[in-house]
Structures are given as structure tokens and as C-alpha cells.
Amino acid sequence: MKELSLHLLDIVQNSISAGASRIEIGITDSQQRDLVEISVKDNGCGMSEEFVQRVTDPFTTTRTTRKVGLGIPLFKLAAETAGGEFKITSEVGKGTLVYASFQHSNIDRPPLGDLRGTLITLIQGSPDINIIYTYTTDRGQFVLDTEEVREVMAGVPINEPEVLNWIGEFIQENEAELSAE
Numbered sequence: 001m002k003e004l005s006l007h008l009l010d011i012v013q014n015s016i017s018a019g020a021s022r023i024e025i026g027i028t029d030s031q032q033r034d035l036v037e038i039s040v041k042d043n044g045c046g047m048s049e050e051f052v053q054r055v056t057d058p059f060t061t062t063r064t065t066r067k068v069g070l071g072i073p074l075f076k077l078a079a080e081t082a083g084g085e086f087k088i089t090s091e092v093g094k095g096t097l098v099y100a101s102f103q104h105s106n107i108d109r110p111p112l113g114d115l116r117g118t119l120i121t122l123i124q125g126s127p128d129i130n131i132i133y134t135y136t137t138d139r140g141q142f143v144l145d146t147e148e149v150r151e152v153m154a155g156v157p158i159n160e161p162e163v164l165n166w167i168g169e170f171i172q173e174n175e176a177e178l179s180a181e
């Protein structure tokens with residue numbers, strides 16, 4: 001069972017490959033609603049409806065003019081195996097929204113994994129992309145917006161180790177505050 005943070009990394013890497021300059025990542029971790037949600041919204045090149053079909057179900061789609069990977073199908077399978085849903089909404093030239101939900105209590109629901117490490121990896125690798133990360137639990141919500149971090153840091157590159165450390169601590173503190181006792 002692959003941790004959800006690794007699926008997230010795959011999906012965000014797709015957004016980066018699609019030339020996105022802005023990526024909104026949303027995580028919901030709610031025991032009360034028995035729900036885990038992961039969403040990734042980008043302003044990259046987008047996909048046609050037909051192409052979305054093909055990348056989502058590569059085995060049931062007959063026309064295989066182009067080789068496609070398994071990042072999306074595996075994420076979809078993980079969601080559907082854990083009582084959740086999977087959806088891609090995309091528009092060519094505008095961007096893409098990938099959404100996956102999971103039943104929190106489902107025995108097949110993978111753990112969230114190292115979300116903080118994933119975020120840090122992404123920011124380190126793509127410091128010029130605006131990443132807006134929203135984490136929501138039953139106790140509240142926090143937002144990390146790398147554009148705001150960039151403003152506060154006034155000229156210090158966001159992928160400097162000190163800045164990345166600071167971001168990591170910020171995420172850790174907020175996650176700790178929002179996680180259930």
C-alpha cells in the first residue's frame with residue numbers, strides 16, 4: 001500500500017511537467033466526516049476530455065497512439081479501493097484538477113505519509129512555482145502559500161536550506177496543532 005503523500009508527489013509532478021506556474025494542493029483529514037481528500041489544481045497545459053479518459057483508464061481504452069504512465073490509474077485505484085472517489089477535470093490551455101477521496105476508517109485507506117517531506121521536496125525542486133497548500137482537519141485549517149513566504153523572505157531564495165527548514169517547522173507546528181489528540 002503506497003502512502004498517499006507518494007501519490008501526491010506523482011500528481012504534482014504531472015502538474016510541473018504540464019508547465020504549471022501555480023499549484024493548489026488541498027488535504028482534508030477528517031475523522032468526523034470519515035473522509036480523507038486530496039486535490040491538486042494547476043494552471044498547466046490541461047488535457048482534452050478524450051485524453052483524460054485515456055490516462056485514467058489505460059487498460060480499457062483501445063486507442064493507444066501514445067504511451068501513458070500509471071501514476072493516475074494507481075491513484076484512482078487507491079481511492080476506489082478505499083471507498084472513495086476519483087475525478088479529473090481538465091481544460092486544454094487552462095489547467096487541471098485532480099481529486100481523490102477516501103473513507104478515513106477504511107482498512108484499505110493508505111496512511112497520509114510524510115506530507116511535510118513531500119512539500120519540502122516540491123518547493124526545493126521547483127522554487128519558482130507558486131504552491132498553495134491547504135490542510136484541513138476537524139479542528140481547523142492552515143494555509144501555506146509560497147508566494148507569501150517569498151514576500152516575507154524579501155529576496156532570500158525560497159529553496160535556501162534555512163528557508164526550507166523554516167517552512168518545514170511551520171508545517172509541522174500547524175499539523176500538530178490541527179491533528180486530533
Ligand SMILES: Nc1ncnc2c1ncn2[C@@H]1O[C@H](COP(=O)(O)OP(=O)(O)O)[C@@H](O)[C@H]1O
Pocket residue numbers: 010014015018042044045046047055068069070071072073095096
Ligand atoms: N496535471 C496535468 N496536466 C496536463 N497533463 C497531465 C496532467 N497530469 C497528467 N497529465 C498527462 O497524463 C499522462 C499520464 O500521467 P500519469 O498517469 O501520471 O503517468 P506519467 O506521468 O508516467 O506519464 C502524463 O504523461 C500527461 O501527458
Ligand SMILES: [Mg+2]
Pocket residue numbers: 010011013014069071072
Ligand atoms: Mg505522472
